[in-house]
Amino acid sequence: MKQQTDVLIIGGGPAGVVSAGTAKRYYPGKKITLLKNVADGCIPCGIPYMISSLKDPAGNRMSTDALEKNGVTVSVDEAVSIDRSGKTVFTKNGDTIAYEKLILAVGSKPIIPPIPGIEKKGVYPVYKDMNYLLSAVDEFKKGKDVVVIGGGFIGVEFADELSRIPNLRVTLVEMCDRILINSFDSEFSSLAEEKLRARGVRVLTKTAVQEVMGGGRVEKIRLSSGETLDADRVILGVGASPLTDLACQAGLDLGKGKGIWVDEYMRTVDPDIYAVGDCAGKRDFYTRKDASVMLASTATAEARIAGANLYKLIVVRENKGTIAAYSTYVDGLVMGSAGLTECTARKENFEIVSGSAQAMDKHPGTLPGAQKTLVKLIFSKNSGIILGGQAAGGISCGELINVIGMAIQQRVSCSELGTLQMATHPFLTPAPTLYPVVTAAFDAAGKM
């Protein structure tokens, strides 16, 4: 069937959904069509919680209902090629869709590491497909020994959730010398590691998986330490790579190969084709280097920029590059990170000072439920500008990291943070005398 639309969005994840909603808002007169390749996708950050925390795992569906109510046409089909000169997309079902503006929000695919035996049954990459994940969750619940490969936030959240399945032994295997190494310095990542161990998860760092052993199904895992582990289920949490086949076939530029090349306004080399989210190239906020960050926060910010600027550049981009703001949760411990860690900043050769502070998250700290909040801020020593921050503690750290993220995006100085005005309340925050973003800035100022 031959179809025609004004704006075509390929992809039904957060980047696609927000692109469509934003385009509808800024260009209400245009016909907007969203093409998604699975009828029921998942809210990406909710996937680990389908294992135990969500009573109804199917409730983690990525809905496009609100878009449809809002006049966006949603089709379930897969784009197979793009004719740029004819401004037409061809689909698996044999349809053609002519467009004026095209947004690629096709996402990423899980990395399958080249480990012998990795293709065996019982090994689960994390695909964002509801039916696949529902049956994977059922499988995990039948397991005895599950191994999670990769100690990034996906691996950590899976391990925490799996530890809630009765009689399941959970092992987390990480090649680096600690977990969560990209987003946290060691004093923070060790907190998460302690939490996992306390939940009975065996955490193996500095350890690589060298072979997935067994017949058709995984039975054991051989590690670089020489040890062999029993394993009847394996989860791959070693990252994802941008889906760029469609873009490549259409002759779009891939830059250095980390996603589709885009300018500051998410335009590819073709002025009528945009790319957003995991499939689009990212740059680091401070160094402008290619960054391999894949987060819904970055994806949705990009989608808003693309959706608003399809026909004219009307929303000027002021936040350039990803600050990789994100938060995670390990058995009651909230951890958030934004910008550079001390570790990464040193690797990039920034001359830095860092400041740390801790305070109870209610005041007086004797109030029931009060938890310790730990904050670390990293500054450029000479210019005094904030480069990054980390927070760990109770629920309120989920938004506290966004206070820090806002400061990073505004390139706030250490002395400004030291005299920040912030709302405080006994039940809600640390005391104004000890507000840890302020006192961590003070701590850093003393070292400048």
Next chain:
Amino acid sequence: MKQQTDVLIIGGGPAGVVSAGTAKRYYPGKKITLLKNVADGCIPCGIPYMISSLKDPAGNRMSTDALEKNGVTVSVDEAVSIDRSGKTVFTKNGDTIAYEKLILAVGSKPIIPPIPGIEKKGVYPVYKDMNYLLSAVDEFKKGKDVVVIGGGFIGVEFADELSRIPNLRVTLVEMCDRILINSFDSEFSSLAEEKLRARGVRVLTKTAVQEVMGGGRVEKIRLSSGETLDADRVILGVGASPLTDLACQAGLDLGKGKGIWVDEYMRTVDPDIYAVGDCAGKRDFYTRKDASVMLASTATAEARIAGANLYKLIVVRENKGTIAAYSTYVDGLVMGSAGLTECTARKENFEIVSGSAQAMDKHPGTLPGAQKTLVKLIFSKNSGIILGGQAAGGISCGELINVIGMAIQQRVSCSELGTLQMATHPFLTPAPTLYPVVTAAFDAAGKM
């Protein structure tokens, strides 16, 4: 006794304590003395919670122990006069203290409205004195009918806490047409009012108290409506006025009379005398008009500026004027405000647009404990700069308002907020597709 110090701070509240700590940090070689007029002061924002929520009300003590450990000399005594030419303070106990630099952090006193009978027994102004408050709390618990005069945040928090005392009838009386009028627009203040009513508090707006009736003790209250209420306990929550006697006597300038006049660095007309906190004049962040804000967030920010800049201006002040950031809590509902409300902005004749959004504070919103978050942002229509914001919802709104407060202090634009990068997590925040600070900015952008 004749004493000598380098830095003398008068006042043991948050402004005094933070001034002393900051001075010690920046000038470790100086002798620093803090003079407080009560042995046990209170954490100001914790006072209402001494009634019911704090199991041990005495735990709300404003401690100076950490200062003393840190080498600050703390004395309990009252300053009665200042000899500026001799740079000496005279105390009630007959001591004299010579200083190089003096910081006035003497605070405020509760306003006693000129209502006939207001001096009767059973009427309680809110003094920040532990012994006074402990006995007041005991008294409230013996009451049958308590009337709270004033529907600002102190009055609202007192009413909520008093409603937890069994068999106590609580009435809140407010002269304006709604409660919390200085910090919230009506769609927010009505949420707090509903909460209070649901707790059994009788809320009377557009109502003034015309007489406190009874013999030596209060027995009844006569209202402007003509109604007479039974009342055996009355709490005054109608605001506070800066304590300026000491400054006046010393010939310091009071500006327009709303607190001691200070420059951007908290210096009075005397270059060796600083004033911070409730006793110091405030200016509004946007209009630079005198503001009568008295909040610990403002006080501690001022104290950090003064403490750092006593001998040289070494921390340049970048946040000018108070944004009146604060949060409150009414029976599980968190409300935060920073900057101008729509109501105040219109009164000031700003041409504005506002944007609103709501989202569940977890995602999917079916997660246990998820609460609705409501956000409103106010922007200058022409310049697009944020002027203020309000948030209501669950616990995380305590820090969410600080995300907004940071944006205000950085004068962030609507289009910047619309493309903000923020950390999100299923258990901690709304979904990235619906993050309400972003979507409220979008809502406003559509009206510009």
